[in-house]
Amino acid sequence: MDARSRIEDSLTGAFALADLPGAPPRLIAAMRYAVFPGGARIRPRLTLAVAAACDPRSAALAAAAGAAIELLHCASLVHDDMPEFDNADTRRGRPAVHRAYGAPLALLAGDALIVLTFQTLAESAARAPARLAPMMRAIASAVGAPHGIAAGQAWECEPAVDLATYQQAKTGALFAAATEAGAAAAGHEGAPWRPLGEFLGQAYQVADDISDAICTEAELGKPVGQDVAHDRPNAVLQMGLPTAVAHLQTLTARAAAAIPECVGAADLRALIRLESARLMPKQRAAQAA
Amino acid sequence: MDARSRIEDSLTGAFALADLPGAPPRLIAAMRYAVFPGGARIRPRLTLAVAAACDPRSAALAAAAGAAIELLHCASLVHDDMPEFDNADTRRGRPAVHRAYGAPLALLAGDALIVLTFQTLAESAARAPARLAPMMRAIASAVGAPHGIAAGQAWECEPAVDLATYQQAKTGALFAAATEAGAAAAGHEGAPWRPLGEFLGQAYQVADDISDAICTEAELGKPVGQDVAHDRPNAVLQMGLPTAVAHLQTLTARAAAAIPECVGAADLRALIRLESARLMPKQRAAQAA
Numbered sequence: 363m364d365a366r367s368r369i370e371d372s373l374t375g376a377f378a379l380a381d382l383p384g385a386p387p388r389l390i391a392a393m394r395y396a397v398f399p400g401g402a403r404i405r406p407r408l409t410l411a412v413a414a415a416c417d418p419r420s421a422a423l424a425a426a427a428g429a430a431i432e433l434l435h436c437a438s439l440v441h442d443d444m445p446e447f448d449n450a451d452t453r454r455g456r457p458a459v460h461r462a463y464g465a466p467l468a469l470l471a472g473d474a475l476i477v478l479t480f481q482t483l484a485e486s487a488a489r490a491p492a493r494l495a496p497m498m499r500a501i502a503s504a505v506g507a508p509h510g511i512a513a514g515q516a517w518e519c520e521p522a523v524d525l526a527t528y529q530q531a532k533t534g535a536l537f538a539a540a541t542e543a544g545a546a547a548a549g550h551e552g553a554p555w556r557p558l559g560e561f562l563g564q565a566y567q568v569a570d571d572i573s574d575a576i577c578t579e580a581e582l583g584k585p586v587g588q589d590v591a592h593d594r595p596n597a598v599l600q601m602g603l604p605t606a607v608a609h610l611q612t613l614t615a616r617a618a619a620a621i622p623e624c625v626g627a628a629d630l631r632a633l634i635r636l637e638s639a640r641l642m643p644k645q646r647a648a649q650a651a
Numbered sequence: 652m653d654a655r656s657r658i659e660d661s662l663t664g665a666f667a668l669a670d671l672p673g674a675p676p677r678l679i680a681a682m683r684y685a686v687f688p689g690g691a692r693i694r695p696r697l698t699l700a701v702a703a704a705c706d707p708r709s710a711a712l713a714a715a716a717g718a719a720i721e722l723l724h725c726a727s728l729v730h731d732d733m734p735e736f737d738n739a740d741t742r743r744g745r746p747a748v749h750r751a752y753g754a755p756l757a758l759l760a761g762d763a764l765i766v767l768t769f770q771t772l773a774e775s776a777a778r779a780p781a782r783l784a785p786m787m788r789a790i791a792s793a794v795g796a797p798h799g800i801a802a803g804q805a806w807e808c809e810p811a812v813d814l815a816t817y818q819q820a821k822t823g824a825l826f827a828a829a830t831e832a833g834a835a836a837a838g839h840e841g842a843p844w845r846p847l848g849e850f851l852g853q854a855y856q857v858a859d860d861i862s863d864a865i866c867t868e869a870e871l872g873k874p875v876g877q878d879v880a881h882d883r884p885n886a887v888l889q890m891g892l893p894t895a896v897a898h899l900q901t902l903t904a905r906a907a908a909a910i911p912e913c914v915g916a917a918d919l920r921a922l923i924r925l926e927s928a929r930l931m932p933k934q935r936a937a938q939a940a
Binding site: 382389497505510 | 668669670671672673674675676677678679682726730731735736749755756758759761762764765766767769770772773774776777780781783786788791792794795796797798799801802804805806807808809816818927
């Protein structure tokens with residue numbers, strides 16, 4: 363089974379824990395809407411790739427960890443799009459959850475997706491109980507305080523913010539968790555795998571900043587110019603487009619160099635290079651640079 | 652150490668996972684404000700009492716489970732009070748979190764408290780790894796879909812709602828989790844302990860409905876008449892005050908009778924009777940009945 367199918371299967375399996383008789387139908391519909399059809403599933407693919415590089419027999423547990431991370435990512439998008447933050451009309455080319463289902467259900471769907479993350483992990487533990495706590499710690503730290511997604515978003519509510527701290531918390535943390543949890547799912551120590559995730563997360567954030575600054579809504583499927591509109595830190599606004607693109611190239615090279623020694627290191631390095639090419643902004647950014 | 656001190660210590664310990672250098676100060680402040688000083692801490696006290704009845708040596712793990720449950724409870728109050736739902740000005744006699752810190756930070760504080768729940772559980776697992784998954788499953792099911800708090804709140808967004816389903820999800824689920832997790836923390840099977848929690852949860856909900864219908868804001872420290880204002884199901888509105896009070900008495904008696912056999916059953920039964928007396932509405936309700 364290819365990685366993408368494995369991830370979709372795991373996400374479908376996660377919903378089997380939530381979508382049971384007696385569940386409120388609109389809540390379940392809002393949760394599904396937030397998760398399916400997804401985006402690139404870049405974080406769970408990273409989890410699977412790291413686990414496969416550590417131990418090819420770990421795919422089932424890695425898929426559960428990857429699904430958990432993707433559920434958290436989707437939850438964070440649902441809450442970020444709400445009127446309290448971006449008040450975004452669209453996401454992935456269609457109405458954002460709070461526009462499609464209303465703000466109350468968007469708030470609850472985000473909450474329930476966070477919880478479903480941990481239900482998914484708990485269920486997966488039957489396969490390897492000793493790996494549950496390390497996977498949980500990796501994933502929970504990526505979304506809570508002090509350095510997770512919620513903390514990253516909270517920096518938008520502080521009078522002063524350091525760009526690196528903000529982006530590491532808001533984006534980098536979940537990428538670092540994706541690599542750490544992949545290693546943990548394979549029974550490996552997770553910490554040495556964090557730098558790979560951190561560099562990729564930084565690269566992804568810079569790519570996102572570039573897209574927000576130079577792409578159209580039709581190209582992205584979500585509103586653009588949001589960082590200017592919300593007075594948020596943005597690498598292009600801070601360093602200019604050419605420097606931002608050069609910075610992105612440096613970060614993806616560092617990511618490839620940060621892969622720890624393991625049986626599948628060469629394959630993983632090739633995959634990271636391929637994925638990094640996808641992160642580079644499209645023609646327009648390349649021309650602008 | 653008495654139960655109350657043990658719970659406060661565990662909650663303080665949980666914050667040591669979140670309140671670290673580099674955390675956004677206002678997020679941490681909002682999270683602390685939501686948790687300290689607390690209310691009656693009735694759910695974690697139930698967890699500790701059940702664990703003590705099963706195995707008196709389980710207090711440390713039970714305190715972690717109890718803290719996790721209380722963090723979830725506080726998170727649910729923060730989100731329930733937001734403009735998307737009750738839009739409540741006050742909670743526990745002072746401004747609700749969204750009034751004190753603004754809606755964006757209230758949203759994030761609730762999210763971060765949900766996550767802190769699972770971080771707390773993961774950390775506690777070092778003591779007894781095999782008990783982590785059962786405790787997690789008990790606690791996660793109480794807050795997600797299909798039958799947890801988020802589902803209960805979501806029923807407010809559905810065109811039709813069954814009162815029993817609504818209250819079981821919104822209140823009963825966390826009480827059932829409190830007893831189940833207490834047993835799991837002591838290494839006992841959790842399922843037989845759920846009826847005790849379910850009956851107490853139902854009793855607590857009826858008591859809350861009575862308070863909302865007949866108490867003053869000064870007595871409760873939070874707005875009253877909310878069920879009428881928000882057109883929500885309420886036992887007093889549905890069955891009248893005398894019948895609601897009689898129903899509450901029946902539920903607390905069933906709770907005491909539902910305690911499974913265990914070494915500390917007699918002590919626990921006495922404690923439940925004592926606590927049940929606290930649930931009964933004060934003088935005014937007794938007179939009204």
